[in-house]
Amino acid sequence: xxEIILEEVTKTFPVDGQSVSVLAGISLSVAAGEFVSLIGPSxxxxxxxxxxxxxxxxxxxxxxxxxxxxxxxAGEMVSYMPQKDLLLPWRTVLDNVILAREVAGEDKETVKRxxxxxxxxxxxxxxxxxxxxxxxxxxxxxAALMRxxxxxxxxxxxxxxxxxxDAITRTRMQRWLLEIWDRFKQAVFFITHxxxxxxxLSDRIYVLTSRPARLCLHLDxxxxxxxxxxxxxxxxxxxxxxxxLDALLGG
Amino acid sequence: MNRKIPAAPMIFLLVFxxxxxxxxxxxxxxxxxxxxxxxxxxxxxxxxxxLLEHSRSTALAAAVGLAAAILVAxxxxxxxxxxxxxxxxxxxxxxxxxxxxIISVAPLFIIWFGYGILPKVxxxxxxxxxxxxxxxxxxxxxxxxxxxxxxxxxxxxxWQVIRLVRFPAALPSFFAGFKIAGTYxxxxxxxxxxxxxxxxxxxxxxxxxxxxxxxxxxxxxxIISLISxxxxxxxxxxxxxxxxxxxKERSKG
Ligand SMILES: Nc1ncnc2c1ncn2[C@@H]1O[C@H](COP(=O)(O)OP(=O)(O)OP(=O)(O)O)[C@@H](O)[C@H]1O
Ligand SMILES: [Mg+2]
Numbered sequence: 001x002x003e004i005i006l007e008e009v010t011k012t013f014p015v016d017g018q019s020v021s022v023l024a025g026i027s028l029s030v031a032a033g034e035f036v037s038l039i040g041p042s043x044x045x046x047x048x049x050x051x052x053x054x055x056x057x058x059x060x061x062x063x064x065x066x067x068x069x070x071x072x073x074a075g076e077m078v079s080y081m082p083q084k085d086l087l088l089p090w091r092t093v094l095d096n097v098i099l100a101r102e103v104a105g106e107d108k109e110t111v112k113r114x115x116x117x118x119x120x121x122x123x124x125x126x127x128x129x130x131x132x133x134x135x136x137x138x139x140x141x142x143a144a145l146m147r148x149x150x151x152x153x154x155x156x157x158x159x160x161x162x163x164x165x166d167a168i169t170r171t172r173m174q175r176w177l178l179e180i181w182d183r184f185k186q187a188v189f190f191i192t193h194x195x196x197x198x199x200x201l202s203d204r205i206y207v208l209t210s211r212p213a214r215l216c217l218h219l220d221x222x223x224x225x226x227x228x229x230x231x232x233x234x235x236x237x238x239x240x241x242x243x244x245l246d247a248l249l250g251g
Numbered sequence: 252m253n254r255k256i257p258a259a260p261m262i263f264l265l266v267f268x269x270x271x272x273x274x275x276x277x278x279x280x281x282x283x284x285x286x287x288x289x290x291x292x293x294x295x296x297x298x299x300x301x302l303l304e305h306s307r308s309t310a311l312a313a314a315v316g317l318a319a320a321i322l323v324a325x326x327x328x329x330x331x332x333x334x335x336x337x338x339x340x341x342x343x344x345x346x347x348x349x350x351x352x353i354i355s356v357a358p359l360f361i362i363w364f365g366y367g368i369l370p371k372v373x374x375x376x377x378x379x380x381x382x383x384x385x386x387x388x389x390x391x392x393x394x395x396x397x398x399x400x401x402x403x404x405x406x407x408x409x410w411q412v413i414r415l416v417r418f419p420a421a422l423p424s425f426f427a428g429f430k431i432a433g434t435y436x437x438x439x440x441x442x443x444x445x446x447x448x449x450x451x452x453x454x455x456x457x458x459x460x461x462x463x464x465x466x467x468x469x470x471x472x473x474i475i476s477l478i479s480x481x482x483x484x485x486x487x488x489x490x491x492x493x494x495x496x497x498x499k500e501r502s503k504g
Contacts, residue, residue: 074403074404075406076406078404079404086395088415133499133503134503
């Protein structure tokens with residue numbers, strides 16, 4: 001069954017007294033354990049769509065179903081890694097990554113023990129007691145991702161997690177994200193600007209037009225897993241990439 | 252922070268005192284009008300036991316008043332976050348209340364609360380309340396709305412948002428206000444003592460001033476400055492203990 005279903009979701013924002021249409025009827029779905037990407041021009045409404053899914057913003061019309069239900073409480077099903085890492089500067093790395101579970105009222109020491117064991121996987125071993133300001137950009141992103149994953153929700157929303165990283169770090173993080181995903185098997189809904197990143201990571205890709213956003217392409221990425229670097233130059237990979245680029249530039 | 256005592260202000264202070272000393276001796280100004288620094292130092296040494304005794308009650312009033320102001324301010328800040336209508340109703344009044352000169356209402360406290368420590372504590376609390384309350388409220392308001400949203404998506408209650416995000420986010424601003432309040436606190440206690448009390452540096456000063464013992468007045472002023480400095484240093488140390496993350500961020504540049 002699908003974890004996320006959106007049916008004809010629309011949203012307009014009042015800007016300077018005028019209403020600006022941001023989302024013009026978006027329907028899509030993400031199934032359990034699936035990796036789905038969302039690509040669209042800057043400012044088209046991708047983050048707004050995520051805010052609607054996690055309940056921060058109410059859609060003007062349309063339905064949002066999480067796990068088949070439309071009455072899901074905040075924090076119940078999705079965990080969200082926002083565009084900025086939003087690590088709390090007054091908490092150490094360890095205290096940051098357990099935040100969602102602490103909020104849920106779980107015993108802090110138990111969750112901390114679990115978190116400590118996962119630190120090496122996230123490349124944060126030895127930095128448990130550092131403050132976010134003492135970390136590099138890549139480490140901050142990994143800590144933010146660890147916080148989202150440790151929340152143990154069925155759906156993971158990742159809003160341009162690697163947008164601010166340099167090309168090499170970014171490539172490394174993509175490979176690593178796939179390993180993490182393989183291990184935790186949550187449904188992932190992933191926003192990116194980077195066409196190659198989307199094709200490399202995803203099972204399926206939705207492409208949005210510029211504002212007001214509509215779906216202009218829905219693509220199955222029929223490339224075998226596990227994904228290898230050699231894929232990047234294969235004809236099928238390049239073909240998929242070109243289809244998306246055409247949709248983005250033509251639409 | 253530079254932990255060494257900086258040399259430049261020390262040199263200026265010494266030169267200033269030296270000029271003062273020479274000027275008093277050269278012009279022969281009488282001591283009841285302007286005592287020389289040397290004489291003040293002598294008086295300070297002679298009167299130290301008595302001064303320390305008076306200091307104790309002044310410092311106590313300052314500390315208790317400051318603590319009361321902080322507790323009320325924190326409570327009010329949390330309340331305002333829970334119920335925005337309280338903020339809309341109370342915050343403007345708070346600002347307007349600052350136009351009332353405390354020194355003009357302080358005599359009322361003597362009438363209401365007598366000559367003990369209580370009226371002094373009330374004066375100190377009133378003087379200190381505003382900077383702490385405003386810095387706390389503004390600091391909580393300025394917490395990153397995206398962080399607040401992140402907590403909401405995690406399913407946080409209102410109180411969890413305050414405890415986990417708004418309070419800690421407001422700490423740097425709060426301590427800035429706390430330091431200002433700390434310097435007001437001793438002054439507030441002394442003003443309370445001027446208006447009527449049985450002990451304290453303010454009482455000591457009024458008595459000395461009536462007797463034209465200006466050397467004693469200056470000695471008391473020195474002690475008051477020292478107490479204020481100590482209080483300031485204590486607040487700074489507290490800030491470093493409570494917000495190690497903030498100082499690490501700052502030292503990184
Ligand atoms: N609360 C709001 N009030 C008014 N306008 C808003 C609000 N939130 C978003 N918008 C507008 O909606 C549009 C879409 O914003 P959104 O952040 O969803 O874009 P995005 O696709 O995530 O962009 P980017 O790729 O740059 O992150 C923008 O034009 C933005 O100004
Ligand atoms: Mg965005």
